Amino acid sequence: DAVTDNGVAKVNGQMVDAPVITRARNLLARQAALS
Structure with a gap:
């Protein structure tokens, strides 16, 4: 899956609000x- 800078994760073609996951991945x- 791909995560955009605005904290929205694209999972299976659907845009899912995931700011926590995004921040965690950015930190990693x-x-x-x-x-």
Whole structure:
């Protein structure tokens, strides 16, 4: 699935509001980039 910057996750073609998941994934991505 893909997550957009505005906190909406696209799951199986449906737009789902998922700001918490988005923030968590962004944090994980930053940590991975720093490591």
